Amino acid sequence: MATVPDADSNLRAKISPTPEDSDPTRPLTIFNLSFNQDNACFAVGTDFGFRVYACDPFRLSLRRDFTTGGGVGFLRMLGSSQIFAVVGGGPDPILPANKVMIWDDRKSQSVYDMSFRSEVRGLKLRGDRVVVVLNQKIVVHAFFDKKPLHEILTTENPKGLCEVSQSPGPMVLACPGLHKGEIRIQNYALNRTKFIMAHESSLACFGLTHDGRYFATASSKGTLVRIYSTLNGTLLQEVRRGAERAEIYSLAFSFTGQWLAVSSDKGTVHVFGVKVDSGSVESDRSRGMSEGGVTNPSGISSLIKGVLPKYFSSEWSVAKFHLPEGLQHIVAFGKQKNTIMIVGMDGSFYRCQFDPVNGGEMTQLEYHNFVKPDTTF
Template identity: 50%
Template sequence: MHTAPPPVDSPSAAQDAGAVGGADGYSVDPFADPLAQPHMAEREAEPSADRDSAGAAFPPAAAAPDIQHPLHPLHPLQPQAAAHGGPPQPSAQAPLPLPHDALAAAQGRGAREREAAEAEGEALSVRFNQDFSCFACGTRSGFRVFCCDPLWETIRREFDGRSVGMVEMLFRCNFLAIVGGGPNPCYPPNKAMIWDDNQSRCIGELTFRSEVRGVRLRRDRIVVVLEHKVYVYNFADLKLLHQVETLSNPRGLCEVSQSAGSFVMACPGKHRQQIRVELFDQRRTNFIAAHDSEPACIALTLDGQRLATASSKGTLIRVFNTADGLKLHELRRGVERADIYSLVFSPKAPFLVAASDRGTVHVFSVGHSQPQGQGQEDGGGGGGGKGGGSSGAVSALSSFGLMKGVLPKYFSDERSLAFYRIGVHTRMLAAFGAEANTVIVVGSGGAFYKLQFDPHAGGEMRLLEAANFLATEDEQI
């Protein structure tokens, strides 16, 4: 289905976090029953300058439909019709015997094929959904959604050659948040649009005076990240609930918990080395001095009880208790500086996976923990070899608590349980697969890897599958 968004309008300077309205210029209820309101556009929106910062002009929420209704379809047995009219075919993703061959096949297309792929829409962004069962990518012509296991394109929305810079899913439901970006943005980059895939249209928008750096979704909240502020909205009526000031945050760092019983949010604080943890249900804020340099990546467990952080140096990853800020683990990725692109906790087991620009993926065990003192600067000491990881679950020396005060700090850092060398310094994200002890790695260039690790012996992970999810059918591996 080809759905063209409305023309790009100029950014509104009326207010930083105020404007809420329908994508077609009307004020709509994003969760009103479309059968009860067939036009979804009963009254005109007032100018954004006339609205208060909580979006008061937005009508009260009507009886909300089940927002967990799955994106239709999100199953390989029920494929979405492709843009050319026929159903998409399964990608021939046979496991490849050698990592080198897999890498060459997944990323080593020639210049002509690469240019053709860019014309169709290389990924401008890639992000997993909250349970890592799917991932969405913004492209130069729209956005696409894929199931992870098995790898399958399930949704493709194209906007007449206009690009989507960010896509945020809400588990597997029909609501997504999209932000324009790239060479020809479909919406202004200062707007966060709420997209209903059942209607194939945007049903609400949040307009700001500066570019949107990130969007995070919960079943009850929408969180929009700007460079110096984070705004929290109620999902049912888009009412502004909270706003938090941060240090300059060009990466859009922010994570939220997903448990229904609590709402925890982590974002940069107002100081360079600081992480701010908002415990909204307890009406309490904790500030954690995570590193001696600015944070580069953060992660929360689904229940929000643990926080993982990596600094701009990328040599150490630290895990904290969000309730009191105590450090539970200090994990060593390596000795060389690296840009950590993603940190993800396993939702089912005590593991943490990290991916960096060094071309490596590391899995750490974070099960047993004891509160530790605050560590030193991230760069000291040696590491686990160039771009690699230790084959043991945890450094043997780190298990001898009595030795920590005698040996250099480097020897007490916990090493990775398992690792995998992709070998290309490109932007990669990693998450845990649906099968036990598996890791899914995706890259903005289209690379897809499914890896398996031994939770007891550790060592180098085994490649199970490699593919290019952006390749056309005749380019598939």
């Protein structure tokens, strides 16, 4: 393995090549994909640098290729700015796997970095916070401050599961609890911690609304997705992805919280209608049936639910889109009405539209492959 650089001067030399320094024909391996906070663009961590693509219209907006030691395992953007959180990855990383660097690309320099005793499993950013996910700990920092504000112990978290709200004001954070299948909701406005026993199996994927009011979770079984209120832990809705086990890759709410998109290794992206609103929490609490210590409204009477298997009582998707099976994709809702964006580890970008009334198969509006040789910068 190549020596991992620590000095900012070395990083500056490697992280700021001119476009002419980049080889457009060099094969590209993708390590990580992530949308920014408003889904206007997405970041790609590769084996020799990183790229940022604008979503609408689709275009390459930033490209940084390194000559050596440039593997980027995690890359997170702060909005549409050129402030990034970077973690090394792959066989030839730009940084150690236990180090997070805050990089200002406008100045071509590191603002500061943070080192941890174990490997970084995930990262989340919002305007006032940097959230670092370790295997059994979440560390919350104020932006531009290396001193931790809060540390949260979790069960083993190899997937780096954690979500944070993005609306202005105090943060809502969702992460694994201390037991298998348990979720911890940290509400910083109320200074309140809520634990939810969401699944019997291990947690596999999280999703959180922009305002932090509702939370979606899937287990390692991958058949059901459950939607909860973060305020009181009420189970608001249960939707079914399918009957067979699957690995859930991505859960994403629309900005209004009206829709939920789900991607899996089965080669499908599903869109579900979310049946919650500002007054739903208390009304659902009063009319729902208790299940495992939480409320479970579904629109089906308690009598029917007691007779029919759970397979029939959970709700199915409104619309779906088919992809190559086995490939990892992440999803996000677009700014155009009833559209979603799908980005794959194979370099694929899809924009699709779904019919909220008639449902069915989504319409593909756009497709690009961003790992093909491209000399455009």
